[in-house]
Amino acid sequence: MWVTVRLVAIAFAIAIGAGTLVAALRVAPNVLLQRVGGVYVETFRNIPLLVLLFISFAGLRRAGVPVSAWVAGTASLGIYTSAYVAEVLRSGVFSVSRGQIEAALSLGYTYPEAMRRVVLPQAFRTVISPLGSLIIAMIKNSAIIGVSLLALPDLLKTARLIQSRTFDTNEAFFWAAVGYLLLTGSVTLVIRVLESKYAIRR
Amino acid sequence: MHKALHWFLALTALIALLAVAGCGGDDEESAGGGDSAEQAKQFPADTTMGKLQDKGEIAIGVKYDVPPFGFKNPQSGDIEGFDVDIGKAIADKLGVKPKFIEAISDNRIPFLQNGTADLILSTMTINKERDQEIDFSEPYYVARGRVLVPQNSKITGVADLKQGTSVCTALGSTYEENLKKQAPDAERKLVDSYSECLELIQNGAVDAVSTDDVILTGMIIQDDSLKLVGDELTTEPYGAGIKDGDAAFKEFVDSTIAEFKSDGRWKQTHEKWVSQYTDEPQEPPTMTLQEALEATS
Numbered sequence: 219m220w221v222t223v224r225l226v227a228i229a230f231a232i233a234i235g236a237g238t239l240v241a242a243l244r245v246a247p248n249v250l251l252q253r254v255g256g257v258y259v260e261t262f263r264n265i266p267l268l269v270l271l272f273i274s275f276a277g278l279r280r281a282g283v284p285v286s287a288w289v290a291g292t293a294s295l296g297i298y299t300s301a302y303v304a305e306v307l308r309s310g311v312f313s314v315s316r317g318q319i320e321a322a323l324s325l326g327y328t329y330p331e332a333m334r335r336v337v338l339p340q341a342f343r344t345v346i347s348p349l350g351s352l353i354i355a356m357i358k359n360s361a362i363i364g365v366s367l368l369a370l371p372d373l374l375k376t377a378r379l380i381q382s383r384t385f386d387t388n389e390a391f392f393w394a395a396v397g398y399l400l401l402t403g404s405v406t407l408v409i410r411v412l413e414s415k416y417a418i419r420r
Numbered sequence: 421m422h423k424a425l426h427w428f429l430a431l432t433a434l435i436a437l438l439a440v441a442g443c444g445g446d447d448e449e450s451a452g453g454g455d456s457a458e459q460a461k462q463f464p465a466d467t468t469m470g471k472l473q474d475k476g477e478i479a480i481g482v483k484y485d486v487p488p489f490g491f492k493n494p495q496s497g498d499i500e501g502f503d504v505d506i507g508k509a510i511a512d513k514l515g516v517k518p519k520f521i522e523a524i525s526d527n528r529i530p531f532l533q534n535g536t537a538d539l540i541l542s543t544m545t546i547n548k549e550r551d552q553e554i555d556f557s558e559p560y561y562v563a564r565g566r567v568l569v570p571q572n573s574k575i576t577g578v579a580d581l582k583q584g585t586s587v588c589t590a591l592g593s594t595y596e597e598n599l600k601k602q603a604p605d606a607e608r609k610l611v612d613s614y615s616e617c618l619e620l621i622q623n624g625a626v627d628a629v630s631t632d633d634v635i636l637t638g639m640i641i642q643d644d645s646l647k648l649v650g651d652e653l654t655t656e657p658y659g660a661g662i663k664d665g666d667a668a669f670k671e672f673v674d675s676t677i678a679e680f681k682s683d684g685r686w687k688q689t690h691e692k693w694v695s696q697y698t699d700e701p702q703e704p705p706t707m708t709l710q711e712a713l714e715a716t717s
Binding site: 383 | 525526529530553591592596609610611612616619620622623624625
């Protein structure tokens with residue numbers, strides 16, 4: 219279970235970092251930067267996670283880059299999710315009315331400053347609940363890492379190890395399901411609390 | 421509206437036709453020479469043999485990725501190998517069509533228990549734990565556990581699998597336990613299929629692969645930069661898996677395998693799949709199920 223938590227936590231940090239950067243590109247006042255961001259999103263959102271895992275692990279290793287299973291797993295899940303994070307953040311930015319940027323610019327802020335001080339704080343508040351859904355999706359997607367070539371001992375893999383030893387199929391997977399529900403359930407709770415504190419009601 | 425309906429009907433008919441044509445092709449494929457068999461003996465309808473004869477088909481779980489025992493021929497798409505030939509012999513004896521389905525190490529016992537497969541022939545080692553879940557036939561092959569490493573590796577046997585080394589084997593296989601005993605400090609990478617172990621050793625993610633010599637031989641056939649090292653870790657008698665408690669079916673499978681061994685077909689099949697690569701012709705195994713269970717406990 220902790221392997222799953224660690225995988226998701228590290229991957230989420232990557233996803234938020236890369237996703238914010240890409241979202242910034244997507245809303246930048248420059249067509250070329252927007253294009254770059256668009257290509258990133260469409261590339262990583264449209265490749266199955268399992269294929270990303272294969273490329274980042276087996277592919278890179280064959281090319282002579284000795285990535286470990288941990289690095290390949292967290293990076294793949296992180297980058298895959300970052301494409302979704304970027305889309306969520308972009309829609310968050312668009313939910314802040316155009317007039318606010320204009321007001322900020324007219325007050326003498328530069329464009330990046332206006333983004334950072336005026337738009338993004340509001341954008342983050344509207345995207346709390348979609349980001350929560352993404353974390354839940356990540357927890358479930360992390361199971362793909364466990365069954366893939368990477369063979370990291372995550373929650374699902376552990377259940378299968380137990381199943382293969384005891385032949386107790388129902389029991390092993392029942393507890394795996396409970397484990398995932400516990401993880402996703404606690405994330406849901408945290409999101410609810412954050413929402414009630416910060417979310418903007420319109 | 422009328423026109424649209426006509427088009428819809430025509431399309432549906434076309435799809436149905438294609439589907440039927442497709443199925444027809446599959447059937448011919450899976451028949452695999454069963455037609456030439458002499459009229460099979462009819463079994464009473466309440467036995468497993470009788471039920472299979474009624475159905476006209478026997479579902480046999482085999483490996484799809486373990487050349488030369490059970491694998492999907494990449495050119496023809498047919499399932500081939502030593503296990504597959506034994507399966508065909510059993511289906512012929514019943515006068516039914518063999519339907520080969522993929523059974524990985526991890527799901528083959530559940531497949532037997534839930535009726536997905538009538539018989540398992542998937543390089544399955546006879547052992548006591550499994551014998552409590554299912555029944556085994558008499559051993560039809562005896563493999564030996566070995567270690568596979570790249571040509572330039574310093575590892576010379578299982579004793580060299582120490583702290584800091586990693587070794588790959590299949591989840592749910594006997595080697596999971598074996599390696600825990602014989603190489604407790606090595607990191608064990610447990611994957612679903614041996615083709616994944618081959619990928620991992622080729623890209624350097626693991627230092628060694630340990631499993632039955634026949635499977636490892638299959639890997640060397642595909643990649644001759646790999647070699648077998650060390651003495652045999654274990655003896656691995658393979659048995660056909662049968663649903664627990666089906667004594668009549670076990671007797672039938674046993675007698676078919678005994679015939680297969682004694683009439684020369686076993687040696688032919690071994691030559692075709694194994695000894696032409698290893699240059700080590702073998703006689704059919706004489707080990708009994710009882711000996712096998714004792715040897716692997």
